Every structure is written in structure tokens, then in C-alpha cells.
Amino acid sequence: MALRIGVLADDFTGATDIAGFLVSAGMTTVQFTSPEDLPEHLDDRVDAAVISLKTRSIPSAEAVAQSLKALAALNSHGAEQIIFKYCSTFDSTAEGNIGPVTDALLDAMGEEFTVLAPALPVNGRTVYQGHLFVHDQPLDESGMRDHPVTPMTDSSLVRLMQAQARGRAVVLPYATVEAGLEAVRQALEDARASGARYAVPDTVEMRHLETLGEALTQMPLITGGSGIGYGLARAVTRARAVTEPEAGDSSSAATDWSFAPGPAVVLSGSSSQMTNAQVHAYRTRAAALALDIDSVLADAEAYCAEVLDWVTRQQGPDALAPLVYATASPDEVRAAQQQHGAQELSAAIEDFFSRLAGALRAHGTRRFIVAGGETSGAVTQGLGVRGFEVGPQIAPGVPWTRTLPGVDQGTLDLALKSGNFGDEDFFSTAQQLTDRDGDTA
Numbered sequence: 001m002a003l004r005i006g007v008l009a010d011d012f013t014g015a016t017d018i019a020g021f022l023v024s025a026g027m028t029t030v031q032f033t034s035p036e037d038l039p040e041h042l043d044d045r046v047d048a049a050v051i052s053l054k055t056r057s058i059p060s061a062e063a064v065a066q067s068l069k070a071l072a073a074l075n076s077h078g079a080e081q082i083i084f085k086y087c088s089t090f091d092s093t094a095e096g097n098i099g100p101v102t103d104a105l106l107d108a109m110g111e112e113f114t115v116l117a118p119a120l121p122v123n124g125r126t127v128y129q130g131h132l133f134v135h136d137q138p139l140d141e142s143g144m145r146d147h148p149v150t151p152m153t154d155s156s157l158v159r160l161m162q163a164q165a166r167g168r169a170v171v172l173p174y175a176t177v178e179a180g181l182e183a184v185r186q187a188l189e190d191a192r193a194s195g196a197r198y199a200v201p202d203t204v205e206m207r208h209l210e211t212l213g214e215a216l217t218q219m220p221l222i223t224g225g226s227g228i229g230y231g232l233a234r235a236v237t238r239a240r241a242v243t244e245p246e247a248g249d250s251s252s253a254a255t256d257w258s259f260a261p262g263p264a265v266v267l268s269g270s271s272s273q274m275t276n277a278q279v280h281a282y283r284t285r286a287a288a289l290a291l292d293i294d295s296v297l298a299d300a301e302a303y304c305a306e307v308l309d310w311v312t313r314q315q316g317p318d319a320l321a322p323l324v325y326a327t328a329s330p331d332e333v334r335a336a337q338q339q340h341g342a343q344e345l346s347a348a349i350e351d352f353f354s355r356l357a358g359a360l361r362a363h364g365t366r367r368f369i370v371a372g373g374e375t376s377g378a379v380t381q382g383l384g385v386r387g388f389e390v391g392p393q394i395a396p397g398v399p400w401t402r403t404l405p406g407v408d409q410g411t412l413d414l415a416l417k418s419g420n421f422g423d424e425d426f427f428s429t430a431q432q433l434t435d436r437d438g439d440t441a
């Protein structure tokens with residue numbers, strides 16, 4: 001059977017974020033870590049497949065090439081609609097990669113028009129007058145201005161996109177979205193007819209995403225965050241409930257979920273404001289080790305053996321999972337970047353987490369709670385995981401996932417958390433869900 005929705009995501013936490021929302025809207029969803037990992041045949045019950053790329057901050061030409069491969073893999077399963085998932089805070093550099101990848105996907109699909117819909121109101125990401133807000137702050141005044149890899153210094157989605165893409169962007173104003181489905185459909189047609197290439201819908205409430213989802217069920221390419229994925233999936237599953245009532249309520253796609261027992265670890269490579277708060281809170285409750293950056297840079301192999309030994313000594317059936325973190329304040333990150341170079345430092349820390357994750361797996365760790373998108377990509381690659389089933393949400397945008405039987409050897413449970421998602425107790429909350437071993441979540 002053809003996939004109803006195919007998603008290519010520009011980072012790993014983004015991929016699990018949208019996969020979790022598709023599940024919560026009633027879609028059976030699987031996730032793969034590269035286009036090559038998508039099997040030739042998918043189970044007939046699968047509605048949506050998500051491919052997690054790591055293309056957010058790599059050179060644009062490479063991001064485009066990888067994205068087109070992912071598109072081809074999703075098309076080979078007959079995906080009816082494609083979503084290009086990027087960050088709800090529009091994380092990108094001056095060159096891209098949101099613009100170049102969107103343009104390349106439009107070209108490859110023979111399309112000339114799409115939407116830019118990063119909003120996720122449940123997590124405080126809203127769009128008003130085409131400006132992106134993080135809770136009560138414009139994007140460029142939020143913690144995103146200090147992001148180590150993609151600092152965001154403008155909040156206008158029109159300006160951000162036009163600086164990195166080929167066409168013109170127009171805003172679909174709040175009043176139109178608020179007016180409902182017919183108004184949105186008409187405004188999209190008008191925008192397309194005016195020669196605009198990207199429409200930026202104002203989106204303040206989750207219900208706006210449902211209106212937008214309804215309006216977009218025929219648009220071949222949609223770009224944005226997990227929120228628009230949710231809106232689209234809700235529109236599809238609602239329509240299905242009317243036309244195929246015998247299919248029943250599929251909104252329980254993740255209810256049959258159990259955790260395999262095994263040692264756990266928390267790895268945190270994000271330096272976002274929320275992850276700083278989460279690390280701070282968790283350190284008071286569990287064993288925690290701050291990575292020594294000089295040792296990471298001097299001899300990663302030897303230092304990894306040392307950290308591995310520390311982690312395995314802290315793990316125990318009744319203990320909270322030990323935390324290893326590179327998380328630091330914006331001032332500390334800036335100082336370290338000035339000393340070592342931003343890209344070199346990011347790469348070295350990511351490589352370290354990747355190496356550590358592989359070593360921990362080899363020594364029996366079965367549950368990984370990871371903070372940070374790039375970090376999650378590195379950890380997943382280090383674990384050699386190729387496919388995930390997507391389970392219950394720990395917090396909006398962060399589901400538990402587990403490795404796919406038949407694709408990966410041995411079951412691992414993974415919680416890949418975007419830097420800014422979850423509340424202060426996230427690391428503990430994630431473990432509370434798994435405490436009911438063998439139970440359904």
C-alpha cells in the first residue's frame with residue numbers, strides 16, 4: 001500500500017518530533033535513519049514514514065543531494081504527500097539549508113508553490129504577521145540568538161527565506177487563518193496566482209494547524225515543523241474515519257508499547273536554555289559528569305574509556321540514569337568556541353558522544369535519553385541504529401522510540417530530545433515512563 005505521508009527531516013530530534021505528532025494524530029509511523037534503510041516493503045498498516053537526515057548545518061549542495069535521495073526513497077513507496085520537516089525555530093545559516101532544499105524539492109516534484117509552516121504553539125512557537133516567536137519573544141531575541149551552530153538573528157520568515165531561496169514569500173495573515181478553511185484555501189490560491197513561491201501562514205493556536213492541515217491535503221510538498229505534520233495527519237485520519245468507519249479509531253497507534261529492561265544513560269550535548277535548566281535540575285538528583293572539553297580534544301579514545309567506566313559504575317537497577325553532559329552557558333560556549341573554533345568544537349563533541357554511545361551499547365546500555373538535535377544524530381549513528389518504531393510522547397515533540405525489529409539487532413529504547421523541548425524534569429519524567437517494565441505506557 002502507498003504511504004499517505006512521507007517526511008524528510010533535517011535532523012534526528014526533528015524526525016522523532018514529527019513522528020510522535022503523526023502517531024498522536026492516529027497514524028502508524030516508522031522512522032529510518034537514512035534513505036537506504038527504508039526497506040523495499042513496508043507493512044500495509046504503515047501510514048507514514050519519516051527519514052531522519054542530518055542536513056541542517058552541512059554545506060547546502062550536500063544537504064540538497066541527501067534530501068533528493070530521501071525524496072526518491074519516499075516516492076518509491078508512493079508517498080501521496082511529502083513534508084520537509086525543519087526546526088520550529090527555523091534553524092538555518094545564511095546560505096540555508098531550508099531555502100535550497102525547499103527549492104530543490106519543488107523542482108524535483110515539478111511544483112512551484114509551497115508553505116513555510118514552522119509553528120508549534122503547544123511548545124510556544126507561533127507565527128504572527130510572518131514573524132516567528134518563541135513564547136513571548138521574537139525569535140532573534142530568544143535563546144536561539146546564541147545557538148552554537150545556527151544563531152538566529154532575524155524573526156521575519158519572509159526575510160529569512162528570501163535570503164536563502166529563489167522566490168518570493170508572502171504572509172497569510174492571522175485574520176485569514178482565523179476565518180477558517182475556505183478563506184485559507186482562497187488565500188493560498190491567490191498567493192500562488194500572484195507568483196509567490198512560499199506562503200507563510202500566521203499560526204497562533206494549535207487549532208490553526210488543524211485548519212491549515214485541512215487546507216493542505218492536496219498540496220504535494222509541505223514544509224515546516226511537526227505542528228503542520230500534526231495538522232495534516234489529523235485532517236487525513238478524520239476524513240478516513242468518515243469514509244472507512246470500519247477501520248476504527250486509529251488514534252491509539254502508540255498504546256501497545258512496552259519497555260525492555262536494561263541500563264540507561266542520559267547524554268546531553270545541547271546548550272539551549274531549556275537543556276541548561278534540565279541539566280541543572282537533574283544534577284541535584286542523579287550522578288552527573290561534565291565533559292572535560294580539553295580531554296575530548298586531546299585524546300577522545302582514552303577519555304571515552306574513562307567516561308565509559310564512570311557511567312557503568314553509576315548504573316544500577318534502582319539508580320536514576322547517570323548524566324554525561326557538554327551542556328554549557330552561552331558565555332562558556334562562546335569562550336570555548338573562540339579558543340578552539342566553533343565547527344571544530346561541535347564536531348569533536350558530537351564525535352565524542354557518538355563514540356561513547358557505541359561503547360555504552362557494547363557494554364550493555366539499552367536506554368538512551370539524548371538532548372540536542374545534532375547530538376542525537378551523532379548518537380544514533382554511533383549506535384548504528386537504522387530504524388525506529390515511534391511510541392508514546394514524554395513531552396510534546398519527544399516520543400519514546402525503539403529500534404525496529406528486523407532492521408536492527410537487539411532492542412534499544414531511545415528518547416531524542418530537541419534542545420528546547422520538555423520541562424525541567426524531562427530526564428526524570430522519561431525514566432518514570434519506563435519504570436513500568438513490560439507494562440504498556
Ligand SMILES: Nc1ncnc2c1ncn2[C@@H]1O[C@H](COP(=O)(O)OP(=O)(O)O)[C@@H](O)[C@H]1O
Pocket residue numbers: 148149269270271272275326327328332333336337345346347349350371372373374375376417418419420
Ligand atoms: N560546551 C560546548 N561548547 C561548544 N559547543 C558545544 C558545547 N556542548 C555542545 N556543543 C555543540 O553544540 C551543538 C548543539 O547542537 P544540538 O545538539 O543540535 O543542540 P540543540 O538541540 O540545542 O540545537 C552540537 O554541535 C554540540 O556538539
Ligand SMILES: O=C(O)[C@@H](O)C(=O)COP(=O)(O)O
Pocket residue numbers: 011013014015017018086087088089225226372373374397417418419420
Ligand atoms: O521543530 C523543532 O523545534 C524540533 O523538532 C527540532 O527540529 C529541534 O532541533 P534541535 O533544537 O536542534 O534539537
